[in-house]
Amino acid sequence: MLNNKKVLVTGADGFIGSHLTEELVRRGYDVRAFVYYNSFNSWGWLDHSPSDIKSSLDVFAGDIRDPYGVKQAMKGCDAVLHLAALIAIPYSYHSPDTYVDTNVRGTLNVVQAAKELGVSKVVHTSTSEVYGTARFVPITEEHPLQGQSPYSASKIGADQIAMSFYTSFQTPVATIRPFNTYGPRQSARAVIPSIITQIASGQRQLKLGALTPTRDFNFVLDTVDGFISVMNSEQSVGEVFNIGSNFEISIGDTAALIGELMDVNVEITTDESRLRPEKSEVERLWADNSKAKEMLNWTPKYGSKEGFCKGLEQTIEWFKNPLHLAGYKAGIYNI
Template identity: 50%
Template sequence: MFYKGKNVLVTGAGGFIGSHLVEKLARSGAKVKALCLYNSKGSWGWIDFINKELKNSIEVVLGDIRDKNICEKITENAEIVFHLAALIAIPYSYIAPESFIDTNIKGTLNLLEGAKKNKVRRFVHISTSEVYGTPDKVPITEKNELKGQSPYSASKIGADKICEAYFCSYNLPVVIIRPFNTYGPRQSARAVIPTILTQLINGEKKLKLGNLKPKRDLTYVEDTVEGILKGGESEGIEGETIQLGSGKMYSIEEIVKISMNIIGRKAEIEVEDKRVRPEKSEVMELLSDPSKAKKLLGWEAKISIEEGILKTYNWLKENINFYKPDIYQI
């Protein structure tokens, strides 16, 4: 296997996608260094809950990408870096935009500097489909215009562009992987699918949601992780931006109906104003053209929306104690 014995650094390792990536790399025999955000509790995020034997094979480091000294130190001896650390909650970016600039742009710059100094062989930066804003037409290709419709998306555009600059200016072997909306076990309740499912599991008679009209291209986390790994191993893709998506799009209202049908529960929908984005900031549709990923990575999404939602529901049902379905999470 490609990753067996390789020194791999994952930032944002304790988060939703990051923890799944760390787990897959460890199972593949990689020597994984996992950066989790420093906290006084010593929590490793979702890494705390993976298989004990597997967890013991992972080197966990608590730190913060906003500190350039930490970024220089953790990239020592790394052959491949997967950079997922970021602030991602769009509603929170309206409240704390400076934090998003500091973490998502300056933090990425610090990590790029460390990777350059330590001669990393491949730097895989994880972008987001939010950088496209509401597109003029769909499906979206990697050549679409980028639009900063929220402080979050603007910060991720900045991070993507500084990665591009380091490839062009310093020949740093950067690959930008741009997932569309990923969902699955361990995702926070700020995302729409766990918001829907946790309320249904909790027996709520009314689902409290935001705008029901936006449409999203949804990819199950196992598929997204597979695409990210392909970004670390595929040859001749340095300097490329490659998006990961299913090529299918569902409105929030359609996702609610699919979820109710799958788990056999019904509820009314109540649109809460506090959950609705500002009109000019809302991204109304995101639909990927996944052809570049298929061509360069040999990747395509395999898990259907129905299968993915069922898997997510079964996991949430067993882990509902980690969630607060009656509270709006930003």
């Protein structure tokens, strides 16, 4: 166990990263939060954290693409949870170069520094998008990797770079592969916040992309628990773990369920600008999470349809808060 040890979280200012950072502090870890440098001195979502959590953080502002800054941030740290990445799929269609720079080179910077500094554990963040459209379900960690978008291709590259340092230099790398995480603070470029914010702002004709693809949605608190479980497991080094709910639902059914939970009748229209190119759309994702259960003793608390409804209710409640909703532009498609 790494309790009382120094843990660096890259991407700590983001959706999952902020939840993870807060939970680590609550569990008694000494946390250094790597946030993206900006002239506003913003810590992203960490700006909204409780004051007792903010006051206990060691915040490092930098850029994951800068090897010098990354190494400086990692000095004195026992473990690194590497979440910093560009993740929006539509944006990767017109700016693929920056995805390679951020996701592949950024990951190289982390594992290179870990090797040189002798860091005890690196948890590298993958994504279920690396599997592409499922060839078999539920998807195990042995499923072929298919780069169906520049984003997923960059994450496949990052995954391979990270694992190559384990096989080449015995760098203690473990890879976590979360399926579609959702929850409070998520960007409206993702489908669940897009649905909720449109309804909460008074719209009843929802604009969405493809409705038939299925996803395995994972509530953010389960994803956070997965990160900490991977970090603390001695067995996880050199391994890849799916973190998913093992519950599959279509985008169309998800929208209908959210409408039901928000007690409104909605009409769904297809917005052509939200559709992925045909061969780039990932049609089906459904996680086999048995490896994480067996090796990490991790189990989703929000699995099954009942758990999904519980997670959605908490997410809806957060987004309906006028202070939170005001931060979203529900009428604009956010890529």
